[in-house]
Amino acid sequence: xxxxxxxxxxxLHIDKHLEEIIRDYQNWTYAILFLIIFAETGFVxxxxxxxxxxxxxxxxxxAGGNTGLSVWVMLFLLIIAAILGNSLNYRLGTYLGVKVFxxxxxxxxxxxxxxxxxxxxxxxxxxxxxSRFLPIFRTIAPFVAGVAKMPFGRFTFFNVIxxxxxxxxxxxxxxxxxxxxxxxxxxxxxIVLIAVxxxxxxxxxxxxxxxxxxxxxxxxxxx
Numbered sequence: 001x002x003x004x005x006x007x008x009x010x011x012l013h014i015d016k017h018l019e020e021i022i023r024d025y026q027n028w029t030y031a032i033l034f035l036i037i038f039a040e041t042g043f044v045x046x047x048x049x050x051x052x053x054x055x056x057x058x059x060x061x062x063a064g065g066n067t068g069l070s071v072w073v074m075l076f077l078l079i080i081a082a083i084l085g086n087s088l089n090y091r092l093g094t095y096l097g098v099k100v101f102x103x104x105x106x107x108x109x110x111x112x113x114x115x116x117x118x119x120x121x122x123x124x125x126x127x128x129x130x131s132r133f134l135p136i137f138r139t140i141a142p143f144v145a146g147v148a149k150m151p152f153g154r155f156t157f158f159n160v161i162x163x164x165x166x167x168x169x170x171x172x173x174x175x176x177x178x179x180x181x182x183x184x185x186x187x188x189x190x191i192v193l194i195a196v197x198x199x200x201x202x203x204x205x206x207x208x209x210x211x212x213x214x215x216x217x218x219x220x221x222x223x
Contacts, residue, residue, distance in 0.1 A: 014050060014057045015187055022067050029069060033058060034081045037167075040139060041085030044092060044100065047139035052170055053191045059174025060187070071175050075167060082163035086128070086142040090155055093146020116140040120148065128158035132166035 022029050033054070040049035055078070062071045101113040116137055120127045131141035145155050177183050183190055 014053050014191060015061060018054070018057055018061055022061065022069065026068065029067075030074060030077055033074070034077050037078050037081040038085040038088075041082050041142070041163075042088040043085075044089060044139060044143045047136040051138070051166075052133075052135065053194050055167065055170035056174035056178070056194055057187075057191065059171040059176075060178025060184075061174075063175045063179045071171070075171055078171065079163055079167045082132075082167050083160055086159045086163065087156070089139070089142035090146040090150075090152070090159075093143035094149065095146075098147050113140065113144065116144045117148075120144050125150070125154055125158045128155065129162035129165065132162040138166075 018029075021032055025032060036049055036054065037051060039046050040051045058074065059071065061067050062069050062074065098113060116131070119131065119137060120141060123130055127141055128145060131137040142155070142159070178187070
């Protein structure tokens with residue numbers, strides 16, 4: 001419980017926490033953020049890491065000019081982290097398969113796999129790109145692609161496009177928009193809005209799946 005409380009505080013006040021990281025670790029911040037992005041995209045058990053808000057907040061802080069960090073170095077390193085992370089997740093999917101998901105697991109819920117698989121089936125290879133912008137889905141989708149034995153060359157094509165698009169759009173959005181007075185004055189609100197907007201599709205999919213299950217159960221009972 002304490003971990004999730006810390007995680008929520010980290011997301012809601014991510015700019016303050018990043019400022020502390022930059023102050024304490026300076027250029028090692030590149031490596032720390034590399035590892036966070038790599039972990040979120042590379043390990044199927046870490047879908048809770050705050051990629052979107054972290055990227056936007058980091059772009060904003062760099063634009064402020066007091067970090068000593070380069071937005072271009074950060075952009076390059078985080079794109080590499082996102083691509084390598086998805087590649088690792090794909091490999092884990094090919095080796096571990098669907099058996100790691102089950103109904104009792106609070107993190108690797110079977111419904112997450114089912115929702116991601118449906119998303120993957122509907123959109124095909126483009127799901128690897130689309131999922132980059134959807135928390136939980138972006139962590140599960142490359143794993144599902146590995147389980148489905150999607151050709152690695154085809155997966156890599158979509159993986160690179162998605163990784164470049166995701167990192168560039170969020171980091172540069174923070175860099176370009178974060179210093180606008182109204183955004184800067186309401187930064188906490190902006191971060192919450194980013195979290196709500198990006199998590200909404202995952203929440204909607206989970207609720208729809210839950211209602212469908214209830215409907216199926218009622219039909220079975222009637223029969």
